[in-house]
Structure formats: C-alpha cells, structure tokens
Amino acid sequence: MNQMFAMRVFRCIVEAQGFSAAAERLDTTHSSVSRHLQHLESTLGVRLINRNTRRMSLSAAGERYYAACVDILDRVDAAAQAVTLEQERPSGLLRISAPLVVGTLELAQWLPAFQQRYPDIQVDLSCSDPFVDLVADGFDVAIRICGPLADSSLVARLLTVSPMVLVASSAYVFRHGLPRSVAELSEHRLLTFAGTAQWSLINDRDEPISVTPESSFHTDTIAALHACALAGGGIAAFTLATVQDDLHAGRLVRILPDYTLGVRHYYALYPHARHLPAKVRAFVDFMAEYYRLKAQG
Incomplete structure (x- = not known):
C-alpha cells in the first residue's frame, strides 16, 4: 500500500473529523479509508486515532504524526506545484474575505509585503466576522478564526493555532x-x-x-x-x-x-478546484509563512 497516500488519508480523516467525511472528500469508500489507516498504524506500530462508535480523537502519537504529515505533504505538494506553475505569474483581482481583526489589526503587517512580492495581484478585501458563501459571493479565498471546522465542501488549510x-x-x-x-x-x-x-x-x-x-x-x-x-x-x-x-x-x-x-484555529478556505489559481495559492502560501514567522516570535 502506498504510504504517502496513506498519510494523505490520515490527514484527511483528522481534518474532515471523521471516516465518512474523509471518504467523501477523497472520493472513496469508508472501508478503504479504514484500511489505509490500519495499514499506517500497523507500519508505524502505534495507534494514531482512538475511536469508538460515537467519537474519535488523536492519540499523543497521532498528534505528533499529524503535524509531521502536514509538513511533509505540504512540502511535497509545494514542490510539485512549483514545477507545474513555475511559468505562471500570479496576477489579477484577488477577492478576500477576512475577519475584522485581520483587516483592522493585522493588515499593515502583511499587506505591504504581499503587494511588494506580487505586484500584479490586485487585492479586494472584505472584512466581516460571519462566514460568507465563497462561491455565491464571488470570493477567491477566506480567512477564518474559529474552533475546529465542521465538514465542508471547501478546502481548508490550517495557517496556525x-x-x-x-x-x-x-x-x-x-x-x-x-x-x-x-x-x-x-x-x-x-x-x-x-x-x-x-x-x-x-x-x-x-x-x-x-x-x-x-x-x-x-x-x-x-x-x-x-x-x-x-x-x-x-x-x-x-x-x-x-x-x-x-x-x-x-x-x-x-x-x-x-x-x-x-x-483558535486560523484557516484559509477556498473552493475545491483541481487547478488552484496561482493568485490564490500565492496568497495562501504567503499567509501560512506570515503566521509561521509570527508564531516564532
């Protein structure tokens, strides 16, 4: 069994908060998701997820392994995306929905550097705390600060906790x-x-x-x-x-x-897309780097 894919399945189970939701996101079956997790736990020799008929939770080993999976898979994805998109320059209008705290207290800390790095992107920022319908309201990406997200058709990238x-x-x-x-x-x-x-x-x-x-x-x-x-x-x-x-x-x-x-979890949310626009990827990667450096003090 492909261990890299098994890692992706494990990450999806954690972020979707369940086997059925992960199976739907991965377009596979509940039993297939369960088999991949069992393979991963057998290979590692540890239990990653404690589960019963009513709930699931990460074990201590599972928490550490999840963090490592996120890091590894993001790096693998970033490398592949860099090769695929290296000829595409991020540009165009980028519509962002963000909480008021990001727009009022953090804007000056990240926007100038973002615009300097990506001068061909025009930012249209809307600030409001309630969740918006990204597709219906025409947003490319949203930042949200909340507890763990419920299952959603949106792609959610955890920026920081x-x-x-x-x-x-x-x-x-x-x-x-x-x-x-x-x-x-x-x-x-x-x-x-x-x-x-x-x-x-x-x-x-x-x-x-x-x-x-x-x-x-x-x-x-x-x-x-x-x-x-x-x-x-x-x-x-x-x-x-x-x-x-x-x-x-x-x-x-x-x-x-x-x-x-x-x-509180800081997420970047965007509609699921096979080929994510370069402007969205550039913004999400930039904000992930911004919060990573901010967490380091």
Missing part, C-alpha cells in the same frame, strides 16, 4: 495591580466580546475553570475591544497572534499567564 490569552495594558496593571488567581478576576474591570457569556480558563494541567465575567465594557468588534484594552480599560481576551506585537512592545501584559482560554 493560537491560544486565547488574557491581557491588560501596563497602565491598567500599574493602577489596579495583577490578579494572582482566577478568583481575583472578579475584583477587576473585565472587557468582553459579543456572545461571551463565560470565560473557560484552562491551566497547564488542562483543568478548566469557568468564570462569568461581569463586564465593564462589552462590544461586538475586536478592534474596539483592542482599543479599550490599550487605553487601560481593563482585562480582555484575545488570540496570542492578535496581541503578540503589543506584548513584545510592552503595550499589553499577560494576565494569569499560566492560563489560556483554549485555542
């Missing part, structure tokens, strides 16, 4: 001090985003503690939440990718650094 962290401005900490425990959060001014009924804080032992924040400021835009936090309004939750530069510059500081509020 970022923990949610609590932060406050240095000025706020100077005036009000640092909370030393989760319980002490109730003594502080808390800033919340629309739809946030609870904060579920997780320590380094994966033990969750639920907090119902009594918000002193509530908003439906991340940009306003960010501005309020920078202005010393209180403690707020963001992905580390969003506030990493602020933390490095000292504009914000981590609050309860031993805790996170889970993680």
